Amino acid sequence: MKLTIKEIAKKAGVSQSTVSKIINNYDDVGSKTKQKVLDIMEEYGYRPTYSAQSLAKKVTKVIGVIYAGKINANFNHPFFVDVVSSFKKTIGAQGYDLLFFSNEQFHKADEDYLARCQHYNVDGCIIIGGEDVESSVYELDHSNIPCMGVDIELKGKRSAYIITDNLKVSSLAVEHFYLNGHRDIAFIGGNDESIVSQQRLDGFQQVMKTYGLQIRKEWIQSGDFFEDSGYKAMNDLLSLNLLPKAVFAASDLMAIGAMKAIKESENDIRSFSIVGCDDIIASKHTDPSLTTIMQDKEKIGKMAAFILEDLIQENIEHTCVIVEPELIIRDSSNPVMKEPSW
Structure with a gap:
């Protein structure tokens, strides 16, 4: 019987990310937990398809796209649609493909982004901020996977974010x-x-x-x-x-x-x-x-792509970029009085 990471996590009573950390030889997992998971893997003959060493060297040219939080579950806010479109065009020109992650099952405690990003071995992630953001997003932020946030404050050493002023x-x-x-x-x-x-x-x-x-x-x-x-x-x-x-x-x-x-x-x-x-x-x-x-949706998307590429290439560490907004006057903002004639 061949188990998945999710099934191993369930049998061990831990999260999928914990199992992923053990597979990839992270040092922040307790020895008892680590041994328990390893014993289950040994009992059921589980063999990971890649090692920590291969993860460090393998380049997939795949970027994970995460719409974090409840507001963004349907990917349909026009502002973010335009930002991601600009990001896709720019990062695509660098040879990357996009992989969209769903958050529909996040009512389950053993679902998280880090485990899935490790499973697909993405080179980096763009995280679109929403409301009621899942705690799993911040676990990913503090991992060794480069992350670029839009309208969400990320603090990880290999993360950055961009936001309008x-x-x-x-x-x-x-x-x-x-x-x-x-x-x-x-x-x-x-x-x-x-x-x-x-x-x-x-x-x-x-x-x-x-x-x-x-x-x-x-x-x-x-x-x-x-x-x-x-x-x-x-x-x-x-x-x-x-x-x-x-x-x-x-x-x-x-x-x-x-x-x-x-x-x-x-x-x-x-x-x-x-x-x-x-x-x-x-x-x-x-x-x-x-x-x-x-x-400036086009600028935000384009800049997010270039910064994420620099994070992946380890050219930069954590940074925050603030983009200037601009007033566009149309007909809905009616003045109380007419402009003076002078």
């Missing part, structure tokens, strides 16, 4: 509202577990205080970066006795959901000023067209 994202939005005469400003963000959402909320609050604008607790709503949550958050705002006149949504999809809620209410969409974030293609085609904070 989210404090400036909020600064550009609030400053735009302020210069257009708005003082009553609401914020729709993502889940509290999201580093991106938290940074944008922190930036929003900092800039509001800088301009002496009142931050109303009831005007701060949360969602999940997708349209339905923006729709719900805006409906919650519309149910209040005192309404904001400007809304910064931390993603274009939530902004589009908020615009839909306003249109379905008795309020005139032109009486609100809306700003989103991401500059997805749909933002150009809403009615009114959406003012947004552009994240």
Whole structure:
């Protein structure tokens, strides 16, 4: 009877990553655990297909792609679709193929990314950050497999990450509202577990205080970066006795959901000023067209590919790259008053 790593782990009462570490001769596994696993492997005649030495030398030219967390399980957020498309084009030109990992079975304790990355012997991984990130992601981050994070903070020695300057994202939005005469400003963000959402909320609050604008607790709503949550958050705002006149949504999809809620209410969409974030293609085609904070998706994907290649080649160690955002003004951010004639 030939066992798999998963079956060996189950019989030994350990995780798949522990079995993988023993197979690859890691030194951070206890001697009793190691012997127990080795005994089971010996009993059932298990022989790994590669050794630690071959792992160190073998190059597969395969990059693992991990959409970490609950929000990204369906691979369908347009921002990340564009980032991964740019990454694929750049890393593909270097001769690499992509292997997508599923997180659908992560309710089981013995499922993890490190074991699967070792099983497929990937040269490195790109990790796309979401909400409620699995702890297994951080185990992979601290392994010897090079990892490149997008919108997720990685701290491993062989890891790096790239992220938009989210404090400036909020600064550009609030400053735009302020210069257009708005003082009553609401914020729709993502889940509290999201580093991106938290940074944008922190930036929003900092800039509001800088301009002496009142931050109303009831005007701060949360969602999940997708349209339905923006729709719900805006409906919650519309149910209040005192309404904001400007809304910064931390993603274009939530902004589009908020615009839909306003249109379905008795309020005139032109009486609100809306700003989103991401500059997805749909933002150009809403009615009114959406003012947004552009994240340079092509640059992020391309840079992630080059940095990961450098990590694989051991040209660099841990680093963080912050990308500048840009305000794209369209029709949804209505000024309170007309510009002076001078």
